[in-house]
Amino acid sequence: xxxxxxVNGLMEGMMLFLIASGxxxxxxxxxxxxxxxxxxxMIGAFLTYQLVPxxxxxxxxxxxxxxxxxxxxxxxxxxxFEILVLRRIxxxxxxxxxxITVALVLIIRDIVKLIWGRNDVLVSMPAELSGALKVADxxxxxxxxxxxxxxxxxxxVMILVIKFTRAxxxxxxxxxxxxxxxxxxxxxxxxxxxxxxxxxxxxxxxxGLAAPFGNINxxxxxxxxxxxxxxxxxxxxxxxxxxxxxxxAVGVLKSMGVLYYPRLSxxxxxxxxxxxxxxxxxxxxxVTR
Amino acid sequence: xxxxxxxxxISKAFGRFVAVAGVDLVIRKGERRALIGPNxxxxxxxxxxxxxxxxxxxxxQVRFDGDDVSGLQPxxxxxxxVGRTFQISRTFRKMTVAENMLASLLPRAGLIYSLSTQRxxxxxxxxxxxxxxxxxxxxxxxxxxxxxxxxxxxxxxGMVLATRPRLLLLDEPAAGMGLQExxxxxxxxxxxxxxxxxxxxFVEHDIDIVFRIADVITVMARGRVFAEGxxxxxxxxxxxxxxYLGSGH
Numbered sequence: 001x002x003x004x005x006x007v008n009g010l011m012e013g014m015m016l017f018l019i020a021s022g023x024x025x026x027x028x029x030x031x032x033x034x035x036x037x038x039x040x041x042m043i044g045a046f047l048t049y050q051l052v053p054x055x056x057x058x059x060x061x062x063x064x065x066x067x068x069x070x071x072x073x074x075x076x077x078x079x080x081f082e083i084l085v086l087r088r089i090x091x092x093x094x095x096x097x098x099x100i101t102v103a104l105v106l107i108i109r110d111i112v113k114l115i116w117g118r119n120d121v122l123v124s125m126p127a128e129l130s131g132a133l134k135v136a137d138x139x140x141x142x143x144x145x146x147x148x149x150x151x152x153x154x155x156x157v158m159i160l161v162i163k164f165t166r167a168x169x170x171x172x173x174x175x176x177x178x179x180x181x182x183x184x185x186x187x188x189x190x191x192x193x194x195x196x197x198x199x200x201x202x203x204x205x206x207x208g209l210a211a212p213f214g215n216i217n218x219x220x221x222x223x224x225x226x227x228x229x230x231x232x233x234x235x236x237x238x239x240x241x242x243x244x245x246x247x248x249a250v251g252v253l254k255s256m257g258v259l260y261y262p263r264l265s266x267x268x269x270x271x272x273x274x275x276x277x278x279x280x281x282x283x284x285x286x287v288t289r
Numbered sequence: 290x291x292x293x294x295x296x297x298x299i300s301k302a303f304g305r306f307v308a309v310a311g312v313d314l315v316i317r318k319g320e321r322r323a324l325i326g327p328n329x330x331x332x333x334x335x336x337x338x339x340x341x342x343x344x345x346x347x348x349x350q351v352r353f354d355g356d357d358v359s360g361l362q363p364x365x366x367x368x369x370x371v372g373r374t375f376q377i378s379r380t381f382r383k384m385t386v387a388e389n390m391l392a393s394l395l396p397r398a399g400l401i402y403s404l405s406t407q408r409x410x411x412x413x414x415x416x417x418x419x420x421x422x423x424x425x426x427x428x429x430x431x432x433x434x435x436x437x438x439x440x441x442x443x444x445x446x447g448m449v450l451a452t453r454p455r456l457l458l459l460d461e462p463a464a465g466m467g468l469q470e471x472x473x474x475x476x477x478x479x480x481x482x483x484x485x486x487x488x489x490x491f492v493e494h495d496i497d498i499v500f501r502i503a504d505v506i507t508v509m510a511r512g513r514v515f516a517e518g519x520x521x522x523x524x525x526x527x528x529x530x531x532x533y534l535g536s537g538h
Contacts, residue, residue: 166401166409169384173392176381183340183379184452185367185396194402 003138005255011144013251014151015213018206019224020231020243021158022199028175028238029195032086032097036104038225040200043108044074044207045216046116049123052211060128067208071201078200082193090192105221112218120215147209154205155244162240171195175238230269234276291355293318293488294339294456299349301334308334309347310512314490316456321482321489323503325496327532330509332492333376336458339490340373341366353456368396372454376461378445380433386444387429390416393451416451423447424477439470446478450485457482459491463498471495475502500524508532 023037047070048063056062081104089100129146132139162168174181174191182188207220231250235242250269257265294316301309309331316322324332338347341363351359353369363373381389394412395401420426423443428436433444442462449457462478463471475498482489493499499506499520506523508516510532516523523529 164406164409165404166395166398166412169388169392170395170401172384172388173381176383177379179363180379180381181392182362182364183367183373184393184448185364187364190401 001138001259002256003135004140005259006252007140007144007148009252009255010248011148011151011213011251012255013248014148015206015210016227016231016251017244017247018151018154018209019203020228020235020247021240022202022206023228024232024235024238024240024243025171025195025202026199027232028240029171029178030086030090030192032090033094033101034086034199035098035101035225036081036108036221037199037203037228038221038223039105039108039112040074040078040203041207041224041228042112042216042218042220043077044070044204045123045211045220046112046121046207047073047204048208048211049116049121049216052123058124058127060126063123063126063129063212067205067211070208071204074204074207075197075201078203079193079197081200082196086196087189087192109218109221116218118218120217122215123211125212143212147213150209154202158240167194227269230273233273290318292316293320293354294490295352296339297350297352299335299338299347299351301331301338301343301347307512309338311349312509312512312514314339314507314514316488316490318488319486321502321504322491323499323506324490324492324509325494325499325506326509326515329511331512332509333460334512335509336373336460336490336492340371340458342373367452367454370453370455371458372449372452372456373458374442374445374449374460374462376464378438378441380441380444380448382433385430385432386420386425386436386440387413387416389433389444389448390420390451393448394419397451397453419447419451422481423450424473439466439474442466442474443477446474446481450481453485454487456488456490459489459493461492461494463493463495471498 019037019041022040023034026032026034026037048066051066051069052062055065085100085104089097125143129143132141133145162171170181170186170191174188174195178188178191181191227250231243231246234246234250235244249272253272254265254269257268261268292315294314296312296314299309299312299314300307312331312335314335324335326332334343337343339351341361344362345360349359350357353366353371356369358366358369361369381392384392391412394415398408398412417426417429420429423446425440425443425447428440433441436444446459446462459478463474466474479502481487489502491502503520506518506520507514508523508529515532516526516529518526
């Protein structure tokens with residue numbers, strides 16, 4: 001039971017990482033705290049719901065195709081948001097950024113309600129990924145294991161891109177000092193848009209991958225963004241590896257919390273976030289004796 | 290021959306404080322121009338205006354190589370061949386020295402989204418070559434946060450060099466360094482500037498360095514040009530001595 005909960009937690013952590021990684025990438029470069037990131041995740045889930053029956057309902061190929069197409073569509077949508085809206089608020093005070101991105105959340109939510117309605121919808125699990133894998137006396141859901149594996153693949157690709165490609169080097173440079181990037185003759189706007197598209201792709205991918213795991217509804221945006229923000233705060237804003245550690249820790253702790261302290265599982269996560277913030281501020285200020 | 294840089298009536302105020310007030314500056318190709326003056330004279334602000342850091346916020350007109358570049362952003366100016374270093378050196382501090390150099394070479398190389406490792410390897414070789422020229426080959430794999438102040442200055446200079454500037458704006462390139470380190474750094478910079486035919490405008494408080502390097506010296510005080518001339522003319526100018534060293538000297 002314990003091992004199964006850990007696997008569940010790792011899967012949830014991986015989903016959190018995929019969405020939080022986009023959030024932290026975007027913040028790292030543009031310094032925008034994008035509250036509408038959860039909306040992109042939600043759109044990814046709804047698009048997958050829409051596309052799975054069109055491609056091949058209940059099959060792995062149909063599911064993968066739907067998830068990838070959804071992620072690409074969400075990435076394009078993210079690019080449009082960046083060009084039409086967010087580009088105008090770089091450098092604005094945080095309150096303005098907050099108001100604009102929260103406004104986007106509300107607008108997207110209303111559009112989603114118009115298109116897909118207020119009721120929960122479900123995505124059928126691919127037949128190949130249903131069932132469980134028996135190891136010793138424990139049964140591990142294949143879908144969760146597969147999602148965790150897919151997450152690991154995404155992480156590997158991200159690390160390769162960030163470490164060893166020109167775009168990755170520029171991404172790290174812009175995260176470090178975007179003003180200096182401009183001094184080298186690089187158009188910052190291109191970097192901002194690219195990063196926003198990549199972050200949106202990750203949000204759409206996470207939404208699509210997690211679609212068969214639970215109910216999909218118009219409130220998924222705020223449900224997921226809270227967890228993603230907790231992960232990003234624990235991992236450090238703009239820190240991709242910190243987000244990975246934070247996401248897996250939050251996923252597993254939440255899962256274990258449900259097992260042992262069901263009423264406190266969410267509180268536990270906030271307590272950890274508070275502890276990290278206190279520890280970080282103590283580290284910054286230095287502890288005096 | 291038309292000047293490489295022609296700045297006319299450049300002005301910049303921060304609230305009520307006028308940092309630069311109607312400055313004219315004409316720089317010939319290949320010239321090495323020093324900007325000197327007491328603290329608050331407006332030297333660094335003038336460099337910022339010429340480098341695009343005050344884009345849109347300054348008055349007057351700047352022409353570079355015949356084109357009006359007033360109000361252009363730093364990236365536009367960098368692409369046209371205007372490079373800049375800062376009093377407090379700006380580098381990508383969490384990346385290695387080699388990666389910093391690689392990032393500087395990327396804009397000119399283009400194809401940012403290419404995954405070709407062959408082209409990337411060519412760029413790595415170019416990065417190594419520049420690191421050798423600026424004396425940082427041994428630091429190639431070190432994270433910038435872990436290298437010395439002097440090495441960071443060398444790296445920043447190398448990074449700007451990688452963008453192949455035609456005009457280089459150096460803001461106190463040797464600030465905060467010991468005598469020997471400062472002399473070595475300036476010798477290296479001067480060698481590169483000369484070999485690459487780069488026009489130079491630099492702000493420096495070390496008068497020995499100024500007189501050794503500059504063809505023309507512009508003395509600024511209270512946001513204005515107070516005097517201009519070759520090192521001999523400036524050295525013999527009694528008013529300059531007063532304003533630069535203070536009336537009490």
